[in-house]
Amino acid sequence: AQTVTQSQPEMSVQEAETVTLSCTYDTSESDYYLFWYKQPPSRQMILVIRQEAYKQQNATENRFSVNFQKAAKSFSLKISDSQLGDAAMYFCAYEEYGNKLVFGAGTILRVKS
Amino acid sequence: DAGVIQSPRHEVTEMGQEVTLRCKPISGHDYLFWYRQTMMRGLELLIYFNNNVPIDDSGMPEDRFSAKMPNASFSTLKIQPSEPRDSAVYFCASSQTTYGYTFGSGTRLTVV
Numbered sequence: 001a002q003t004v005t006q007s008q009p010e011m012s013v014q015e016a017e018t019v020t021l022s023c024t025y026d027t028s029e030s031d032y033y034l035f036w037y038k039q040p041p042s043r044q045m046i047l048v049i050r051q052e053a054y055k056q057q058n059a060t061e062n063r064f065s066v067n068f069q070k071a072a073k074s075f076s077l078k079i080s081d082s083q084l085g086d087a088a089m090y091f092c093a094y095e096e097y098g099n100k101l102v103f104g105a106g107t108i109l110r111v112k113s
Numbered sequence: 114d115a116g117v118i119q120s121p122r123h124e125v126t127e128m129g130q131e132v133t134l135r136c137k138p139i140s141g142h143d144y145l146f147w148y149r150q151t152m153m154r155g156l157e158l159l160i161y162f163n164n165n166v167p168i169d170d171s172g173m174p175e176d177r178f179s180a181k182m183p184n185a186s187f188s189t190l191k192i193q194p195s196e197p198r199d200s201a202v203y204f205c206a207s208s209q210t211t212y213g214y215t216f217g218s219g220t221r222l223t224v225v
Contacts, residue, residue: 035213043202045216091156098168099144099208103156 002027004094006104013082014112020067021077021107023092030054033095034068034075039106040088048090051075079109087111119205119217126224131193134220137186138207146214147180147190148204156204162188195224 003026013019025034036048051059051068058066063083067076079086092104118137126132138145146161160170162182170180177196182188192199202221206214 033213042218043221044218045204045206045214047213047215050213098161098163100146100158100161100169101214102158105155 002029002094002096002102004092004102004104006092006107008107009105010108010110012110012112013079013086015082015084017082018078018080019082019109021079021090021092021109023075023077023104025073025075025092025094027073027094034066035093035095035101036064036066036075036077037091037093037103038086038088039091040085045091049077082111084111084113117205117207117215117217119203119220121220122218124220124222126195126222128196128224129194130224131191132195132199132222132224134190134203134205134222136188136190136205136217138188138205139209139215140186142207142209142215143185144208145182145188146204146206146208147188148206150202150204150219151200159190192222195222197224200224 005024032053034051038046038048049059049061049064051066058068063080065078089106089108091106093101120135143164147159149157159172160180165182180190200223202219204216204219206216208214
């Protein structure tokens with residue numbers, strides 16, 4: 001079974017600064033999808049960004065971008081110009097066959113003012 | 114669209130009681146997923162449906178857990194009898210393609 005590893009249980013960033021959250025995954029597939037989800041204290045799971053493995057171009061959504069390294073099986077999330085509202089738990093997820101998502105353990109992001 | 118709707122938002126029940134969690138997926142989504150979130154185990158897939166048919170229930174922890182999807186707009190997750198270790202947040206999510214899931218706001222279940 002595929003696994004997703006987030007090696008940083010917790011990260012801190014100063015407001016307006018940039019932070020990168022790490023994620024690695026294990027798969028033997030060549031075509032798949034990767035996601036980052038945000039879970040604020042309200043517990044709502046919010047899709048932040050999506051990457052298709054066959055696309056070499058890194059996905060970008062406003063202040064959020066990814067660094068996708070397919071050979072290294074790495075999928076990091078960069079948050080630029082961090083805001084207080086970015087404070088949350090962030091989950092990396094890999095899509096298995098059948099549209100199932102396998103989630104990492106999550107990284108708590110704290111934003112300091 | 115109102116998104117994925119789960120009810121109740123909170124549920125407190127006594128050990129041994131039956132608990133039913135409800136989910137209304139987004140119209141047009143043909144996949145529906147039930148996840149459980151705990152501090153110890155993170156997000157675990159319990160079961161998922163495609164076009165109302167259960168595809169994989171290997172994540173259902175015990176026979177005490179059952180899930181149904183009688184039509185495209187409604188699903189239930191039932192625990193009978195409930196135990197304190199079932200306390201968790203239960204999420205329902207739906208999707209149409211590989212664009213990613215839309216999650217409901219979850220049900221926080223506390224079994225005392």
